[in-house]
Amino acid sequence: MAAKVDLRTLEIAASVISEGSMSAAAERLELTQSAVSQGMKRAETLFGATLIHRDCRPYAPTKAGQMLAQEMPILQQRIEQAIEKVRSAAATPERFDLRLGMIDTFAATVGPLLLRDLIDGALALQLSALSGLASAQADAMKNHSIDAAITSETIRDVTNLDSFPLYREPFLLVCPKGRAEGLTGLSLTEILEKHRLIHYSARSHMGKQIDRHLRRVGLEQPRVLAFDTSDSLLAMVGRGVGVAISTPLGVLQGGLHHDSINVLPLPNPGFSREIALYVRRGELTTLGPRIAEITRDIIRRAIIPQIITQFDWLESEAESMVLE
Structure with missing residues (x-):
């Protein structure tokens, strides 16, 4: 061996x-002469050859010693180059290939800010984003077509997942512009007796949650x-077709229709939904928590202020909407 x-x-x-001497080498290396002598013996054992002629002063190198003396500067240069490469690699942020799925309301509001931060922060070398219904995110995780999912639906059919809670938001009542005053103080039953309810589709998780409520x-x-997307649903409300139940992100997604709608607290009893990040256990062990951290920060600094501006009655709840 x-x-x-x-x-x-x-x-x-x-x-x-x-140096031609043990004592001079010891002084140069700031070692004891004994340590130098032992080091010399280890080197000769390593090469299986005598490196110096000890019967003369100063020591004269053997042929093997001459070769070592010639090769050491080259070896030291290579070591310095290797150290510099390692330092350079350490200074470069880790990069990943990441396939990220997001529900539509998140993708249209938080999504652009999150993807920009991931790309600008060099956390992802190649980033693919898939948006759609919550059920599509669960299927994509199950089929391994995405690496992580941000969704409001608990993914139950995929084992060994880690989840990171991100955000909780209440459901709201959306009505055509100018109708808010006539609805204030009414129960949900009284409101729906007077106005048609425009639904989210039954295949969307939002629709299922509202139906259960x-x-x-x-x-x-x-x-x-019934519509899959908030944009289409709010367009109907804005045109006076009826009222709808949505969430702050749903309303923000339908930004084109803000001038034609009013948003009110949902009459009691209220209910809410939670959005979380899901990753496979043992995968993205560093990136998963980092994405969750970045997402929460974006919601705090960019999304919550928008929500408070548009729905000032939610200001007291805003801090608790971001989940840890």
Whole structure:
């Protein structure tokens, strides 16, 4: 079995050869003469050859010693180059290939800010983003077509997932512009007796959550109009077709229609939804928590101020909407 190469041992041997003396090499290397002598013996054991002629003063190198003396500057240069490469790699942020799925309301509001931060922060070398319904994110995680999902639906069909809670938001009542005053103080039952409810589709997680809430309070509303996206739903409200139940992110997503709608607190009892990041356990162990941290920061500094500006009654809840 070959002896283990010790760079310090080679440096000691090269110094003895260069200085021609153990004591001079010890002084140069700031070692004891005994340590230098032992280092010289280790080097000769490593090479299986005598490196100096000890019967003359100053020591004269053997042929093997001459070769070591010639090679040491080259070796030291390579070591310095290797150190510089390692330092350069350490100074470069880690890069990943990342396929990220997001529900539509998140993708249209928080998503652009998150993707920009990930790209500008060099956390992702190649970033692919997929948006769609919450059920699509669960399927994509199950099929391994994405690496992480930001969704409001608990992913139950995929085992060994880690989740990072991000954000909780209440459901709100959206009505056509100018109708808010007539609805204030009414129960949800009274509101829906007067106005058609425009639904989120039954295949969307938002639609399922709203349907469950309506059943809990004893309301069954026919699905005359139903849409997958907030943008289409709010367009209908803005045109006076009816009222809708949505969330702050849903309303922000439908930004084109803000001038044609009013938003009110949902009559009691209220309910909310939570959005979380899901990653496979053992994967993205560093990147997963980092994405969660970046997302929460974006919601605090960019999304919450928008929500408070548009829905000032939510200001007291704003701090608790970001989840840790």
